[in-house]
Amino acid sequence: MAQRNQDVVLGVDLGGTSFLVAAVDGRGKLLAQASKKTKAERGFEAVVARVAKVARELVKEEHIAPRALCVGVPGALDPSHGVVVKAPNLRWENAPLAKALEKELKLPVSIDNDVNVAVIGEHQFGAARGLQNVVGLWIGTGIGGGVLVGGQLYRGSHGTAGELGHTVLLADGPLCPCGGRGCVEALASRTSIERDVRAALKRGRKSVLQKSLSEEGSKLTSSAIEEALDAEDSLMLEALERACHYLGLLAASVANAFDPEMIVIGGGLASRLGDRFLAPIRRAAQSQLLPRRGHVRIVATELGDRAGAMGAAALASAMPRRRERVSER
Amino acid sequence: MAQRNQDVVLGVDLGGTSFLVAAVDGRGKLLAQASKKTKAERGFEAVVARVAKVARELVKEEHIAPRALCVGVPGALDPSHGVVVKAPNLRWENAPLAKALEKELKLPVSIDNDVNVAVIGEHQFGAARGLQNVVGLWIGTGIGGGVLVGGQLYRGSHGTAGELGHTVLLADGPLCPCGGRGCVEALASRTSIERDVRAALKRGRKSVLQKSLSEEGSKLTSSAIEEALDAEDSLMLEALERACHYLGLLAASVANAFDPEMIVIGGGLASRLGDRFLAPIRRAAQSQLLPRRGHVRIVATELGDRAGAMGAAALASAMPRRRERVSER
Structure with missing residues (x-):
């Protein structure tokens, strides 16, 4: 001891x-x-x-x-x-x-x-143990990225590499907190999912989320998303499917650029929903991956919140x- | 000797x-x-x-x-x-x-x-001499990429890294030769510019390119593009501006991901048009770059066709x- x-x-x-x-x-x-x-x-x-x-x-x-x-x-x-x-x-x-x-x-x-x-945690102790080239995508209120090259954190020339949440996926699309437009963060973060769900509710769409989201200061948490999915809420199912579609296109772009052995998806939704979140991401990625990139593994965080x-x-x-x-x- | x-x-x-x-x-x-x-x-x-x-x-x-x-x-x-x-x-x-x-x-x-x-040529003998982290974007009939990390070619885990032409920029956009949709190659390659110009001509748009492109087996070459620009052809000006807009968004995404010292733009259009091609790319990139990424230099190939x-x-x-x-x- x-x-x-x-x-x-x-x-x-x-x-x-x-x-x-x-x-x-x-x-x-x-x-x-x-x-x-x-x-x-x-x-x-x-x-x-x-x-x-x-x-x-x-x-x-x-x-x-x-x-x-x-x-x-x-x-x-x-x-x-x-x-x-x-x-x-x-x-x-x-x-x-x-x-x-x-x-x-x-x-x-x-x-x-x-x-x-x-990403270092997953590489040292989690899903990416022993791998050389790994990309992490962390989806929460924002979307962040981290890149390992040759088993080491790749920091870039000014220490700011890996900002994959600000990859443009929909040119001239919705405004992103970064000031740009159509970044994946503006399309598939939990904040963006909430924005889309609220807009649909405002248009009169029915959802089990109606009550909780109408409360003052309410937020769409990962657990609220999970509950709505468990209730097979069609609005929530659609909003998540759309976010996963964009995240899959991001994963494919990232795989085409970095050619990593693994892409680890982390954050609250990945930890909580596991394959319900990962499977549609993998499907969308597959539609966009170049041939010979099919062997990249797209997996959920193993360490979760830790x-x-x-x-x-x-x-x-x-x-x-x-x-x-x-x-x- | x-x-x-x-x-x-x-x-x-x-x-x-x-x-x-x-x-x-x-x-x-x-x-x-x-x-x-x-x-x-x-x-x-x-x-x-x-x-x-x-x-x-x-x-x-x-x-x-x-x-x-x-x-x-x-x-x-x-x-x-x-x-x-x-x-x-x-x-x-x-x-x-x-x-x-x-x-x-x-x-x-x-x-x-x-x-x-x-990209190795530019690093050894051209624009990127002595730099550590460099991304090359080559725009021709297709769009290719090459990435240097620490002054070395970054090949990825299966030797296929740097396929930046297949970065999605317009989710569910036009079909790309790779089978995916909305890749930058499907938006801003010379082939895509030609597709857009032909579509506009078909819709009755006037252009100095009308005659040359109606000939059997004709192609929109870099020199034809230059001639049309010299004639201030509005269709060509718009088509190039749109392509440069997408290329700027690609450059910004790439800068946010790789944080390189320099992005070198090569291929026929860059060699031939120089700043007429580069300036609008830089403008579009600037609108999308994260703060503190502004110092990435976006330059044209120095070696050109060589x-x-x-x-x-x-x-x-x-x-x-x-x-x-x-x-x-």
Whole structure:
């Protein structure tokens, strides 16, 4: 046991709604995890304090001495300086996250893009173990991507590669939060599905979602989508089919461009719906794949909600050891 | 002179209409070049004989002793066996091109995808010298792509990466030769431009192209497009603007995915029209690029029609030396 705990690290998946902290040992074993609401509306310092508190409690309860921590963050980052340049879901701009957490936890802290860490999680511990070229597509309120080339994260020339959610799929189509038009994020994210469902309800279409979506501040969650599908709600079935069609075309475009061994689909809908989400994506992809690309495997996340925190832990493991940290203990 | 010619190689750009053979010395200097019609309709053996004849003549005239040859071929290849799996423009299937040319020329011969070699040409000798991550988009009768990652050709997991012409840009749009729908090749290739121009003429639209395109077996060549633009033909101006719009959206999607330092646009239209082709592509890309992707340079091929043959020569240079080849001379 003593040996196992010698090389423990922490990985954090920091979302706009909630965050998850995972403690992982040197052999990649998940020792413990804890999650809490982010409460982003309370501001940067409050969120940092909440994350630090959960991390400290985990360390205390598990009697571990982590040597590093990495956080996956949804947004545009400057990883080399540990700064979150812009994270709309967290309402942050130029937030010095790594420094703030280092101060709270007295640990080396790094940050990385939330989908990058999730894809690393699947590569280290999940569906894509041992593969060389892998593309991850994470579908949630937005759509993010992450690309592994030769088993390594491909970051591109300015650290911003893999923004596959902003691949144009319908030229001059619906407006995307990025300012462009017809990006797959504007067609197949949960936000886009909700937009389409609400528009149909407004046109008088019947649906089991009518009541819940008419409530003030209501949102179309993955679980509400699942319930509507279970009730065989025709509006929901159609909206999901359309989103999966676009996601399949994205998967095919991505396969034609990157020629990966595997495309991993993650996020709430993939975790929750599994093959109900994946099968129509595969069907649409097949209609658009070039010959000889048929052997790309399109699979759902294996780690589910843990992919980000586990991948962040893998990145924390890879951080250089600090001599002073060892002597402090 | 003797020293220069010690390490000469040949590069061939084999197109469906014509081919170009370039002799390049060990320092990357173009010594000589020759081109001829391919006459693909005469069949595989005849084309091999034509290429071999031009290569032999070049060797004789220039008094050079090349040690290797590489051919860029438009189609699906198996480079490790030197076989052209399928090249519709050449009407070849499972054609053992490398072996056939080796027999004719008594030289080691390798083959590679035509756009891959063109992008390597630009990287070794042209617009992208010294860069790390580069994407090439070659626009002709079809649209091909080539991707350099870390200064090396990125081939993907099955050797088929970079097929960026089959990126979906208009979901459920016009049928593409690949069998899919709405690929950029079906929207912005010279073939697609011709299809749109012919459709407009059929609807009664006036154009200077009316006469030439009504002739039996006529084709809309790059030079005909240039002439129509020079005459400020409104149909041609609109058709080109639309194609450039789609190409700009492709460039933006590609930049968001690969985050390269440079996107090089090649092929007949780029070589011939230069900024008349590039400026509207850049404009459309700008409207769709994520913030912080604005620094990607979108430029026209610097080597023009020579990019493929020069890049093929660079690949021939990189082929391992055969001891027996040296002793034979």
